[in-house]
Amino acid sequence: MKAFVTGITGQDGSYLAEFLLAKGYDVWGLIRRSSSFNTGRIDHLYLDPHEQPRLRLVYGDMTDGSNLSSLISEIKPDEIYNLAAQSHVRVSFDQPIYSVNAGALGTLRLLEALRSCNLPIKFYQASSSEMYGKVVETPQSETTPFYPRSPYACAKLYSYWQAVNYREAYGIFACNGILFNHESPRRGETFVTRKITRAATRIKCGLQDRLYLGNLDAKRDWGFAGDYVEAMWLMLQQNQPDDYVIATGQTRSVREFLDEVFGYLDLDWNQYVRIDPRYFRPSEVDLLLGDASKARRVLNWQPRVSFEQLARMMVDADMELARRERVIQNHGKEGAAPWSQ
Numbered sequence: 001m002k003a004f005v006t007g008i009t010g011q012d013g014s015y016l017a018e019f020l021l022a023k024g025y026d027v028w029g030l031i032r033r034s035s036s037f038n039t040g041r042i043d044h045l046y047l048d049p050h051e052q053p054r055l056r057l058v059y060g061d062m063t064d065g066s067n068l069s070s071l072i073s074e075i076k077p078d079e080i081y082n083l084a085a086q087s088h089v090r091v092s093f094d095q096p097i098y099s100v101n102a103g104a105l106g107t108l109r110l111l112e113a114l115r116s117c118n119l120p121i122k123f124y125q126a127s128s129s130e131m132y133g134k135v136v137e138t139p140q141s142e143t144t145p146f147y148p149r150s151p152y153a154c155a156k157l158y159s160y161w162q163a164v165n166y167r168e169a170y171g172i173f174a175c176n177g178i179l180f181n182h183e184s185p186r187r188g189e190t191f192v193t194r195k196i197t198r199a200a201t202r203i204k205c206g207l208q209d210r211l212y213l214g215n216l217d218a219k220r221d222w223g224f225a226g227d228y229v230e231a232m233w234l235m236l237q238q239n240q241p242d243d244y245v246i247a248t249g250q251t252r253s254v255r256e257f258l259d260e261v262f263g264y265l266d267l268d269w270n271q272y273v274r275i276d277p278r279y280f281r282p283s284e285v286d287l288l289l290g291d292a293s294k295a296r297r298v299l300n301w302q303p304r305v306s307f308e309q310l311a312r313m314m315v316d317a318d319m320e321l322a323r324r325e326r327v328i329q330n331h332g333k334e335g336a337a338p339w340s341q
């Protein structure tokens with residue numbers, strides 16, 4: 001089996017690539033040219049010295065339709081996982097046009113590339129609980145109406161409907177995974193969970209003394225990214241394409257995440273956290289709570305990692321990084337260049 005993964009350098013892309021390689025897939029990943037290395041999350045997968053590498057990276061961009069088209073006809077994948085997006089909600093208010101170009105039109109470009117090559121390729125679309133936005137019912141399920149609250153969420157909603165439309169109009173096996181927030185030690189450093197675990201461990205190691213955050217009252221249904229990529233794959237293994245909510249069924253506030261993380265480190269976050277209005281959003285999503293009973297029933301999927309385990313896993317990984325950073329800093333103070341050690 002051959003899979004093509006956009007967004008392979010991101011958090012989910014790296015876990016999905018690991019998962020698919022372990023299942024024996026050949027994995028092709030789309031990467032963007034960057035002036036510095038951007039493959040840190042997948043470097044450990046890239047070269048297997050004992051066998052031919054089954055992970056291949058190709059250059060491209062979701063804003064470049066002709067490139068996507070030639071890649072799809074050349075690779076002829078069995079499955080496409082469309083994970084690429086400008087995925088930061090706050091940033092989408094600063095860069096709405098780009099976020100929509102990559103996140104919405106990018107999906108359309110990929111679907112058109114798929115349609116025009118006339119192969120029975122299965123398609124997974126990374127849809128998001130952000131589409132529920134100003135929620136009209138709680139918990140949110142596949143039948144809950146959408147109410148997007150950001151350029152990012154509007155782009156995701158466009159992609160969601162295009163995936164449904166290509167399924168209905170052209171019979172393409174297209175699935176939407178409506179994933180609620182999922183985190184991991186590989187989470188981008190500017191999302192709130194990772195920002196907190198990184199800062200708390202650096203505070204514990206004496207590397208920083210303040211953490212600036214925005215709205216602490218927002219509530220999210222947080223799961224572990226490693227559990228969620230399995231659900232993406234399961235959707236494409238069914239007889240019929242469909243859309244599924246993937247969530248834990250528990251919601252916690254940012255404040256509760258702070259309690260968990262700082263408590264684990266024996267610290268009181270009130271002493272270190274300050275509110276900075278720069279991190280408020282023009283319109284906020286106050287509460288997300290997913291009902292994943294359809295995924296449990298049809299896909300036989302359920303999350304394995306609890307909220308507490310997730311927070312601790314992220315703290316443990318960031319503590320390791322903070323300790324290394326402290327060692328490098330101490331060597332620096334002694335006058336030795338860290339790279340010469």
Ligand code: NAP
Pocket residue numbers: 006007008009010011012013030031032034038060061062063082083084085086087088102126127128129178179180181182183188
């Ligand atoms: P992420 O870590 O931000 O990764 C995003 C990926 O998209 C990166 O590989 C990035 O490449 C790539 N990308 C961005 N713009 C691109 C472009 N114009 N062309 C090609 N590639 C581009 O996001 P994630 O957390 O793994 O999430 C994966 C997907 O699921 C995203 O679409 C996200 O919106 C969606 N989602 C995430 C969650 C969540 O809680 N994590 C929940 C629901 C849905 P670079 O590395 O070069 O930047």
Ligand code: GDD
Pocket residue numbers: 087088089090127128129130179180181182190191192193195212213214215216218219220254279280281284285288
């Ligand atoms: N990023 C960030 N930084 N968020 C903060 C901060 C801060 O300093 N302080 C408070 N928050 C609040 C945000 O206002 C939001 O309500 C909540 O923490 C979570 O923010 P993020 O971690 O940035 O995630 P998100 O929920 O906006 O979006 C993530 O989840 C979506 C799924 O619901 C992203 O991964 C999206 O790509 C994904 O679709």
